[in-house]
Amino acid sequence: MMTLTSERVLSIQSHVVFGYVGGKAAVFPLQLLGYDVDVVNTVNYSNHAGYGRSGGTKTTAAELDSIFQAMELNELLLPTRLLTGYIPGAEALSAVAKLASKLRRSRPSMTYLLDPVMGDAGRLYVAPDVVPVYKDMLPLATIITPNWFEVELLTDVTLKDIPSLHRALDILHKQYRVPNVVISSIPLNGWLAAALPSSILPPSATASTHLLCISSSLPSSALQSSHLYASDTTRSIVHAQCVPLIPGYFSGVGDLFSALLLAHFHQDQTPENVAASPLSEAVSQALTKTHAVLLVTQAQAEALPEEERLPTDDELDKEYPLRKTRRMRGRELALVKGQDVIRGRGHAHVREMMLWDGFWDTR
Template sequence: MAPSEERVLSIQSHVVFGYVGGKAAVFPLQCLGYDVDVVNTVNFSNHAGYGRSGGSKTTAAELNSIFASMEQNELLMPTRLLTGYIPGAEALSAVEKLASKLKHARPSLTYLLDRESTVMGDAGRLYVAPDVIPVYREMLPLATIITPNWFEAEVLTGVELTDLASLRKALSILHTEYHVPNVVITSIPLRQWLVDCLPSPIRPPHGDHILCITSSTADAHPSGTPSLVHAQYVATIPGYFSGVGDLFSALLLAHFHPHEPPKCPGATVLSEAVSKALVKTHTMLQLTHERASKLPEDERHPSDDELDGADPLRKTRRMRGRELALIQGQDIIRGSGLDDTRPLKEWITFWSQ
């Protein structure tokens, strides 16, 4: 099915200014040919990184009212579902019930359940109430693809990732206990144990890099291993960015075509989609960083909690200058002139080394 024949239901946060949540996801999906129906789970002036914001959260009752009216009017007809930040267990349960209903009505529905750092947590810290975690776990079997970061993978599986054995265990839990066919672990810090076990084609050179790992059970493997694992690294870009995970997940969903065979030998449908999303996201960050580096000096001040506290606009100007350059980079979204020569590589020895 061509993108022009598909419809995405996006249930995510909304900000008036800037590009996070739905503002980072909907435009790229539309650029790539998808019709997108949008449900806002919050309506805020700007993202939380600014230090202050105004607006409101959408209640479970309001979400249920929207879903019910759409169903009554026969407007609930997505072929793809994308969910992001949903505040609170009650609202999340409303979304879980909708996802279950949609999946039952259309088993072929492609559902990307996004829990990037703005959704659950990062750097050892939860961004949501603990009562949300059990609901997320209940939603996992509904998902076609999940995209946790390193910390979120630990929270969901209860496995601290300290070596290759624990990484294998976490992926096994997600695949076998929660029945998720496609797992993407994003923004992985390259700790020494991980660098040591990476095969040479995937091992990064010196410098700061992060790793992305995919694991898919959807494609049969001749060796009978639990899943096909692929990985690739990208160089880190200095500075603080928001909405990166939302953009990445939207691009991943857009490029994921489960009924088309992979074009590259050894690839999976998942690894090819992630390759495209990773290249485009990284190129967009480079463009954003380049634009930010040319801003006036008072919009490029480094983070300083004391100075930011004394002058809140100091932080505002810095955040404002680092919003994703989505409009300026729409050719990147469409793939114009991109060097797509860095596909994810199969980690052949992942389950055996």
């Protein structure tokens, strides 16, 4: 048997030839941070959907099963960490779920970050039958990184106030047994801003100027309890941080964030900051680096010729498709230019996730 000498990630998500979304946004950062990465592509496209036109194919469930079976026969399924992202259909997702379950049984200590990529801003961009499969997969995960809309899909709770946010997190932690939940890029709606402690909410922050990131993790003592999910008294530790909004359209941001979060998460390490948790510490690193890469990307885009910086105009974009293509092309994540940022060089200030003291008492 092969002996593991370092951490190895199995990444199962989309692939594009041009640009940085899915695996193209995740694999390079993981490698920069010292991880060997095995890559399975759930789709093979020319470019992401934001360009308006693309070519390529989806990987079928049978093709995924064939890959997984051959890897197992050759003793090549050796991940210490699993990362899953965009998987557009229920059959293919079920094949991935079957593999994740098998890996979880054989490697109980494996860290599994499940990014339930289903949609955004009230719009699904996968088949609806994917949703129940994701719900069945949640108990396998160590960390999940849904956006606002995906939390609503997974919990059947409309997030409209603090009590509904409490209900959603309780469902994810107690019903689905997810130890660590991260919700990033949350619009800073009025009710949410009103509930935030002053230590987290910047002066004059609004939904148009800032986004909110929330992390919720069960304490290590609770994770070791066999009665955890029968107890209504068990509460997660919640951290949050506001991030200045960078105007413009970017793709692959969630994929980059999830990869950085997985890379920096170490459940068994005790943070130096007594108010931090292993999850909040990892989110702080991922949030800081993702924001810094976006700033590099924004600067790169602003330096492009004017014809590649034209504003969105649906009518003109439809009449002249290359107008949109050039705009999208100029806003691809600047991962290569930002590789020192990813390695942690050149930025001293870490955007720390702050303890939301009294979160569960807020009404």
